[in-house]
Amino acid sequence: MQAWRVHRNGEPGEVMRLDEVDRPVPGEGQLLVRVRAANVNFPDALLCRGQYQIRPPLPFTPGVEVCGETADGRRIIATPALPHGGFAEYTVVDAAGALPAPAALDDAEAAALHIGYQTGWFALHRRARLAAGETLLVHAAAGGVGSAAVQLGRAAGARVIGVVSGAAKARTARELGCDQVVDRRAEDVVAAVKDATGGRGADVVYDPVGGEAHTWSAKCVAFEGRILVIGFASGTVPTPALHHALVKNYSIVGVHWGLYLQKDPGAVRACHDRLTELAAQGVIKPLVSERVPLSGAADAVQRVADGTTTGRLAVLPAAPGQAHPPAAGESPR
Known part of the structure; x- marks a missing residue:
């Protein structure tokens, strides 16, 4: 599969590299997820620079929020388990933190409903x-x-x-x-x-x-x-x-x-349920200003780092209507 990886710290546009890698293997309590959309957040730039509070071992894949599909067909939103971030065709997430993606939102909007909202x-x-x-x-x-x-x-x-x-x-x-x-x-x-x-x-x-x-x-x-x-x-x-x-x-x-994910996960789920209701009512709708292919992820992260964007930029590993790589259980690449 393809995944963007950071091999040394620095500006995203300089240190992110699109590599061909094996699919990540989920650990205990984790899920392998096919990425449908990964939104760009400022922490992604900080991760590339080595300035975030979490410093995953090099090389790692940035991308801290995704809308994805599990092996059993569930559409979910979650924060990937680093070092396997979301700017890839597949990622892994903690099963306990996977939340149902709101039906009222498309993949990019659903991913954007998570951390920011x-x-x-x-x-x-x-x-x-x-x-x-x-x-x-x-x-x-x-x-x-x-x-x-x-x-x-x-x-x-x-x-x-x-x-x-x-x-x-x-x-x-x-x-x-x-x-x-x-x-x-x-x-x-x-x-x-x-x-x-x-x-x-x-x-x-x-x-x-x-x-x-x-x-x-x-x-x-x-x-x-x-x-x-x-x-x-x-x-x-x-x-x-x-x-x-x-x-x-x-x-x-x-x-x-x-910290709420660690100390009060029930409150996080209750919040998600309320946000899902507001999205269904049309009261909130994430502003996704641009959707880019996986090949454009590094440029998108750099633009967010530079403060030149509005709303969210979403990275789509596969264009609408385009097939993803084989599903879980088939070839691991």
């Missing part, structure tokens, strides 16, 4: 306790993670302000349902948020960017507001001014969705 749900509902009528500020609102937060915030009855970079991403954020969009390239983010909220600021801030975005967040968060720390796509991990949090009475709240 689960993170958004736990962040907004479990960590921030977002209430209807509150103002939610979303950084990188047109990106894969941000677009999920925008839709989930709208579904919760919040007023959503999206921060983006550039006119094209501003249009995307408006189409996603943002009540107001701030272009950080052309506007003062802090002033715009305060003006939009009558000087009060945002009740909840969703920040997958870090760096300067955190500085803006601290300046425009409301009394008793909550700043959600989702990630650091800017490459800069901020150092919070705790005395500022003290005098302004706001909270800085960490969100690590992966």
Whole structure:
């Protein structure tokens, strides 16, 4: 089978190589899965660079979320068990973490419902306790993670302000349902948020960017507001001014969705069931801006790393209507 592998750490476009390899062999409690779609996430770039909290042994295959098909024909979504990531024709996943793919979504959309939407749900509902009528500020609102937060915030009855970079991403954020969009390239983010909220600021801030975005967040968060720390796509991990949090009475709240897989898997399944309902109702629909063949995976990961994309990029190991390699139980290559 074909699989993208990283043989040394560096930029994705330079270190990812498409190899011919044997199919992975599932271990105890694992499933062999035929990949139908694998979505590109920023952690894939961090894995290539050797900067992610998990560092699989070289060589490894990146790709941290997939929609796939099991040997018995079930369509599932899951996080692959590294070093056998999703940018391949086959991967392995932990059986306990495999969730049924929503029928309302195609393969690429279903894969995108997993990490980004689960993170958004736990962040907004479990960590921030977002209430209807509150103002939610979303950084990188047109990106894969941000677009999920925008839709989930709208579904919760919040007023959503999206921060983006550039006119094209501003249009995307408006189409996603943002009540107001701030272009950080052309506007003062802090002033715009305060003006939009009558000087009060945002009740909840969703920040997958870090760096300067955190500085803006601290300046425009409301009394008793909550700043959600989702990630650091800017490459800069901020150092919070705790005395500022003290005098302004706001909270800085960490969100690590992966820990719920370990410590409360029942909550992850309950979240998935709710997300499936919302997808069936048409309330949420992952924004998949581009679908690329397996051969385009390295370029797709590099573009996500460079911050030039909107929504999700999906890697499809086989084009629609094209047959995959032989199913499980036949030739292992």
